[in-house]
Amino acid sequence: MVTLEEAASGGCLLTPDAARGETLQMAKHAKQEPSGKGGATKAGGFSALERNILKSKGLSDSGLEKLVAAGVGSRDDFRTVGDAATLADLAGLSADVAGKVMAWAIGTGGGGSVTNAGGGTFVVESGDIVNCLHCKTKQPKDYKSGDLCISCGKQAEPSFACAWCSANGPGKFCRNCGAEFVPTGELELAICLKREGVAKDEIAPKLRAMSASEKEALWGRVRRSR
Numbered sequence: 001m002v003t004l005e006e007a008a009s010g011g012c013l014l015t016p017d018a019a020r021g022e023t024l025q026m027a028k029h030a031k032q033e034p035s036g037k038g039g040a041t042k043a044g045g046f047s048a049l050e051r052n053i054l055k056s057k058g059l060s061d062s063g064l065e066k067l068v069a070a071g072v073g074s075r076d077d078f079r080t081v082g083d084a085a086t087l088a089d090l091a092g093l094s095a096d097v098a099g100k101v102m103a104w105a106i107g108t109g110g111g112g113s114v115t116n117a118g119g120g121t122f123v124v125e126s127g128d129i130v131n132c133l134h135c136k137t138k139q140p141k142d143y144k145s146g147d148l149c150i151s152c153g154k155q156a157e158p159s160f161a162c163a164w165c166s167a168n169g170p171g172k173f174c175r176n177c178g179a180e181f182v183p184t185g186e187l188e189l190a191i192c193l194k195r196e197g198v199a200k201d202e203i204a205p206k207l208r209a210m211s212a213s214e215k216e217a218l219w220g221r222v223r224r225s226r
């Protein structure tokens with residue numbers, strides 16, 4: 001009876017455990033497998049390159065999963081989605097990330113996009129055309145980030161404070177340390193993320209991927225640390 005019980009409980013324990021161990025291993029294996037070289041890709045029909053591009057647009061792993069769960073599995077599917085607002089709703093992305101993803105996926109090279117730069121918004125037209133922050137004059141083609149406006153002589157682009165090294169400068173990245181600037185209104189959030197150990201390259205993408213409620217929680221931590 002003891003042996004029977006032992007055998008029974010052993011058998012009971014063994015089967016689900018073994019099965020779980022197996023699926024766990026399989027899941028691990030699937031995750032580790034670099035899906036670039038042929039074979040079935042995870043994350044829907046996106047290739048490794050496409051996934052990397054999507055991540056470079058600020059999409060997090062969970063964002064990518066939501067996208068796939070919503071049925072978006074290839075670049076063509078974005079055409080069905082149609083516009084950034086729909087994509088944002090579908091996959092729970094921020095408008096900023098959704099806009100960048102759609103711009104890439106649909107290839108609206110000529111379309112303008114609006115970037116929220118903290119307090120004010122300034123319109124970035126297709127390519128690298130910059131309009132002066134002060135007088136709205138379109139800057140010449142050879143304009144480089146940090147140049148003075150050809151019309152009013154003020155710095156044409158807004159200047160940002162770097163959350164990582166606290167240097168100041170125009171453009172998208174800090175010239176001192178290379179960190180990506182975050183919108184001025186989110187500087188304190190970025191500094192808080194830095195303090196919490198987020199890597200330099202991950203702060204701006206992380207902020208972009210955050211939902212409003214996640215940012216609210218982060219603001220709470222900022223206030224508590226004051």
Ligand SMILES: [Zn+2]
Nearest residue numbers: 132135149152
């Ligand atoms: Zn100007």
Ligand SMILES: [Zn+2]
Nearest residue numbers: 162165174177
């Ligand atoms: Zn810096």
